Amino acid sequence: MKTSLLARWLLALSLGCAATLAAAAGYPDKPVKIIVSLPPGSGADTTARFLARHLSEKLGQPFLVDNRPGADSFIAARAVATAPADGYTMFVASNSPMVTNVAVFRQLPYDAVKDFQPLARIARFPMVLVVPANSPFKTLQDLVAAARLAPGKLNFGSGTATYRVALELLHERNQIKATAVPYKGTSAAMTDLAGGNIDYTMAEVSAVMPLVRGGKVRALAVAANERIKELPQVPTVGESGTPGYESYAWTGVFFPAGVPEPVLARASQAIKELMESDEAKAFITLQGGAVFYGAPQAFGEFQRAEIEKTRRIVKTANIGYED
Template identity: 35%
Template sequence: MFKQVIRNLSKNFVWLVGAIAVLASPISYAQNWPTKPIKLVIPFAAGGTTDILGRLLAQQLSKDLGQNVIVENKPGAGGNIAAEFVAQSAADGYTIMLASGSMLTVNPSLYKKLPVNYAKDFVYITNVASGPMLLSVSTKLPVKNLGEFIAYAKTKDLNFGSAGIGSQVHMAAENLTYSANIPATHVPYKGESAALNDLVAGQIDFMVGNLTAATGFAKAGQIKPLAVTSLKRSKQLPDVPTAAEAGIPGFESTGWFGLVAPANTPKAITDKIYAATVKAVGSEAMRNSLDLNGLTAVVNTQKDFESQVKNESVVWEKVIKGRNISAQ
């Protein structure tokens, strides 16, 4: 009898030690994280604004986290291909994604079927940066300002390019044409840089692209910039008026980019990523790089980030219905 009691006590002790180890291991794991390189997934092709920002951020995060942050581009389907990849990745902090605002606020209303549930399959970490868009037209178009463009567009069947269906570039153009009450045909590309190249070549008529990617072409005279979509003029193109100044009162449309991780990633790890991101975008090197690219640092809490996505989703749902936009 005495021996049986001892055996039971021994079993219970082993079980208790094991339970404590299981409970403690996530804490220990999070404390030691990261111990290997981190993959930062970019859902669009190289050369676009998301890619440019992602590489700037990865470089700074590598310094702050003490591990290499490796950029991996997975373009296609308005960011859904990358989103599916990240959602199915291990929730260990070693795979994160720099999502465009459109992925989180537009795709749920735009696509009838999605490989992910953006509200449930990810944990939102923080918004990173935002920036205005630039309405530019082909040098072949006989217009010099926004007013002339709107009048001309109402008499012609113009087309516009974007980084893909549902991308921020696409939705900004839809928003602008909806606000100006002009018809236009959308031509989706696999990335913003490909669309800009065709705008330079005159294969498409206009584009509402991220200022970061379009400024160089505008300054070189390869495209004609007509208006920025922010409420204030851009330091990069100070002579270009805002859309509100030039003919669409109250118009504003900005692009933004935020970090997300697979659902169930430990909060202790996402907190580390958040803290490192705050430090990264606050660094002089990052601030200078963002300013040079026409971007503004934006770091908000997870709760505020979620509220931003929720509020903007309502706005874009109205635009999608108003323009009768859909994607398979």
């Protein structure tokens, strides 16, 4: 009797494995949705559309970008976290929903680690501090001096939690205070900055360059360890009186947790091959960033390390938790 039960259990297990392998072999056999938590024009959106086009060509099924901005990326992250773990929902996310929110908010409607399967780290973009084109501030030192004279008078836009943390850390390093103005996304913050409705903001380089080139905003400093070719005349934050300060936005791809290993492997390999191509390197460079590829396991380890680092920054900079 026991032998019969064991045989049936082994048969069921083998059939289940066979079904999983068959599904993976045919993956994808229908359109794949790529959810993005930021609006069109953001770095994550631009990256998602590049991935969608190439994965569609490589894997033979449409990969469709679905923008779901707002609520500090809660809407998009929750949608992915609760989606079926079958490989047909992806999340192209920045560090805001997957790292910074964990450190900043007391409660989240998703678990950034347990609810997701890291698929591939994609790219990294340095942040840039910008002001309106007609701003009286010509340098970061000018802005810091004005903020010290009138604590809290200047206001700054934060399109994501990551930008808020980056700016608050800059404030802490320079012992200044300013008033935060939250936005639903980077594009909205940049539009208001160009219109002179806020005094300054920080965003990744691909988001600021169109307005810099158009003469709508002025770059004061780059939050990288060296100057970048897109803005060769703009000093780093370190050169501008805040040594050791760096801040980057990165993008990566996640599945809901529990996606079958063969599906994960097939999708991961497709993205790896794409990100190692000259076309991908040229595309990311054109956006002002650099390819920052990481395989699933390495990406997961990186994410967890980034969460702990950001928690330390939040505590050091005395950034209050959000409800």
